[in-house]
Amino acid sequence: MKKRKHRASAYHRIMMLSACLLIGLSWSCNDDLEKEDNGGKGNEETRTITLPVNLSFTPITETKAVTRPVKPGSELEKAGFHYELEVTSSTTADTLSAPDTKAVPTQLKNVVALLFGETTGKYKGKATVSGTVTAESDLLLDFTVNTTTDTSYRLVVIANDNAAENSYASSPVLSSFQDTYAKFLEVKMTNTMMTRTKDEDVPYVGSITGISMEGASSVLAVPLYRMLAKVRVIINNFSIKGGGAFNSQKLVNIGVYLFGTSNAYNGSGSITTLAENIVSPNGDYASNDQIYYVGENIQSYSVTSVTDRCLDKAPNATYLRLITNQSNNTNTSPSVGEEYITSGGVYFMYYIFLGNGSVSDFSVRRNTNYTITVNIDGTLEGQRQQAQTDKRIEVVSNEVHAGLNIGKFGGAVEFPAEVGDPGNKIAGYYTKDLLIEPNTIRTTAKDNVEKIWSNSTTQLQTQARRYWDPTYTVAFMDKTADLAYDYCYNLTLGSVAKGTWYLPTQAQLGAIWGILQGIQEDSSYANYSAFAEDTYWSATENAANAWTIKLSNGHVRNDTGKSDRYHVRCVRDL
Known part of the structure; x- marks a missing residue:
C-alpha cells in the first residue's frame, strides 16, 4: 500500500453524520441506544477516524484482435478454413484501426467512500465528497466506526469522471448502502450503460486493505480503475460472394454491471463469474463501428483448439455474434449437381469469443479495452463448407429444397x-x-x-x-x-x-x-x-x-x- 506524507493545507475535510454527534476524536458511548447488528454495522463504542487519501489512476489494459482470411498454405487453410481470429497485443497490432485510449480523468465528482472491517466484512461507515475533486490531490475522509472486533479496515472508493453525463456513483443504492462487503459485491448499475458511447460515463472503483484502527498518518494511495470493460467492434471488410452482406452485431453473455468484484479491481484474478450474473444486452446493432461497455465475465474452459472456442465448449463466455443479410438463392434452372430452389435463402452467424489471446482464456475483464477488427470474405459455398466443421459459423436456411x-x-x-x-x-x-x-x-x-x-x-x-x-x-x-x-x-x-x-x-x-x-x-x-x-x-x-x-x-x-x-x-x- 503506497503512502505519501500529506499536507494539511491540501485536505478537503468531510465529516460524516451518524446516530450520535462526535466531538473531535473522543470516544463516546450511548447506553440508551439498543445495540444491534444492522446489516453488518454495529452500534457499540464508536470513534471517528480520519483517512488521508490520494486518488490515482493506472493505464487501461489494451487487447486487440482481428479476423482475417487464413494465410495461404497454413494448416488452417489445408483443413478447409476460410478465416481465422487472431488476438494481438497493442505492440504488434500497429496496422489495426484501434480507438485512442482516453486520458485518465483530471477531475472527479460523486466521490463515495465505504469502510468495512477487513476480517469480518462488516460495514463501518461512509464518507461522501461534495463538489469536484482534483485527481492526484490529497483529501481527508472522516468515518465514524465502532471499535470492536476489527483491527484493520478495507476502504472502497467509487467516483465519476467529472465529465460524465450521469451520476451512477451517487445512485440511491449507494447513498443508502449500510451492509456488509459481501453485499456490496452484489450492488450493480442499471443496463443503461449499454447505450453509452463515452468513456467518461463509466464509474471508477478502487479498494485498499490493511488500514489501521488508528487511521493513517501518511496519505493512502487509492488507485482507481474503470469498473467496466470496453469492447469496440470494427467491421472493416465483410464480403461473401453470393452471400449476404453484414447485417448486425450483438455482444452476448455480458457480465453484470457490478461496482465491486471478488477479483482484483485492476481487472486481474481468476475467480469465475457466477452463472446467474450472465446477462445479454438488448437489441442488435447495425453499426460498422460499435462500442459496448460491459461488466466483467471471468471464464476459463479446457480447450486446446481455436475451433473449440464455441458455444458447445464455452456456454457462459462472452462472445460477439455477427449476422449477415439473407441471400436470395432461388434457382429454378439448376445445372447437374445443383438444387432446384423455389424461394428462400440463407444467412450466416459468426461467433467470436473474447479473451486475452490464449486459446483457453474467455475472460472479459474490467479496466480493459478490447478492440476486434473484423475481416470476413470468401464465397457462399466456402462459408457453407467451413460451417460443416467449424461451430463458430452457423448457417441458417429457409430455402425450399425442391430437388x-x-x-x-x-x-x-x-x-x-x-x-x-x-x-x-x-x-x-x-x-x-x-x-x-x-x-x-x-x-x-x-x-x-x-x-x-x-x-x-x-x-x-x-x-x-x-x-x-x-x-x-x-x-x-x-x-x-x-x-x-x-x-x-x-x-x-x-x-x-x-x-x-x-x-x-x-x-x-x-x-x-x-x-x-x-x-x-x-x-x-x-x-x-x-x-x-x-x-x-x-x-x-x-x-x-x-x-x-x-x-x-x-x-x-x-x-x-x-x-x-x-x-x-x-x-x-x-
Whole structure:
C-alpha cells in the first residue's frame, strides 16, 4: 500500500453524520441506544477516524484482435478454413484501426467512500465528497466506526469522471448502502450503460486493505480503475460472394454491471463469474463501428483448439455474434449437381469469443479495452463448407429444397439381378434432367416414408419400355390411395402441380444408386443423401411382382411382392 506524507493545507475535510454527534476524536458511548447488528454495522463504542487519501489512476489494459482470411498454405487453410481470429497485443497490432485510449480523468465528482472491517466484512461507515475533486490531490475522509472486533479496515472508493453525463456513483443504492462487503459485491448499475458511447460515463472503483484502527498518518494511495470493460467492434471488410452482406452485431453473455468484484479491481484474478450474473444486452446493432461497455465475465474452459472456442465448449463466455443479410438463392434452372430452389435463402452467424489471446482464456475483464477488427470474405459455398466443421459459423436456411439435378441418362431394356453384370441391353434414351426428391423427412435424417406398391398381383405393365420410360409406368400403376404411386402423385414440393412427381423407373432408381455414394460423401448434399439402408420401390413391374433396389449395397430384385412395404423416394423431370 503506497503512502505519501500529506499536507494539511491540501485536505478537503468531510465529516460524516451518524446516530450520535462526535466531538473531535473522543470516544463516546450511548447506553440508551439498543445495540444491534444492522446489516453488518454495529452500534457499540464508536470513534471517528480520519483517512488521508490520494486518488490515482493506472493505464487501461489494451487487447486487440482481428479476423482475417487464413494465410495461404497454413494448416488452417489445408483443413478447409476460410478465416481465422487472431488476438494481438497493442505492440504488434500497429496496422489495426484501434480507438485512442482516453486520458485518465483530471477531475472527479460523486466521490463515495465505504469502510468495512477487513476480517469480518462488516460495514463501518461512509464518507461522501461534495463538489469536484482534483485527481492526484490529497483529501481527508472522516468515518465514524465502532471499535470492536476489527483491527484493520478495507476502504472502497467509487467516483465519476467529472465529465460524465450521469451520476451512477451517487445512485440511491449507494447513498443508502449500510451492509456488509459481501453485499456490496452484489450492488450493480442499471443496463443503461449499454447505450453509452463515452468513456467518461463509466464509474471508477478502487479498494485498499490493511488500514489501521488508528487511521493513517501518511496519505493512502487509492488507485482507481474503470469498473467496466470496453469492447469496440470494427467491421472493416465483410464480403461473401453470393452471400449476404453484414447485417448486425450483438455482444452476448455480458457480465453484470457490478461496482465491486471478488477479483482484483485492476481487472486481474481468476475467480469465475457466477452463472446467474450472465446477462445479454438488448437489441442488435447495425453499426460498422460499435462500442459496448460491459461488466466483467471471468471464464476459463479446457480447450486446446481455436475451433473449440464455441458455444458447445464455452456456454457462459462472452462472445460477439455477427449476422449477415439473407441471400436470395432461388434457382429454378439448376445445372447437374445443383438444387432446384423455389424461394428462400440463407444467412450466416459468426461467433467470436473474447479473451486475452490464449486459446483457453474467455475472460472479459474490467479496466480493459478490447478492440476486434473484423475481416470476413470468401464465397457462399466456402462459408457453407467451413460451417460443416467449424461451430463458430452457423448457417441458417429457409430455402425450399425442391430437388437435386442428377443429370441425363440412358434407359435399360434388361437389368440383371446384380448391378454391373455383363449383358445389359441398352435401348432407347431419356433426354430430360432428373430431379430427386429431398430426404422424405425434410431434414438430414433418414427417409421415413414406406408404402405398398399394390395390393393386387394383376400385371399392369407388359411393354419393355416399363424399364426406362416413366410416362409408361405412370400410366400403368395401381393408383389406389396411400400406395407408392399415390404418395408421389400428390407431392407438390416446389409449388408444382400434382402429378409432376412420380415413382422412378427401374433404370432411374439404378441411376440414383449410382450417384448415391458420391452425394453421401459430400455434406453439401445432406438434404438429399439420407437414404435408408433398406429396399426402395421402383415403378417397374415384373409380372405379379415389382423391381426393387436395396440402396445399402445395390442389390436388385425383380421378385418383390407388390404388397410388401418398402421405402419410396420420388423423382421428377426438369
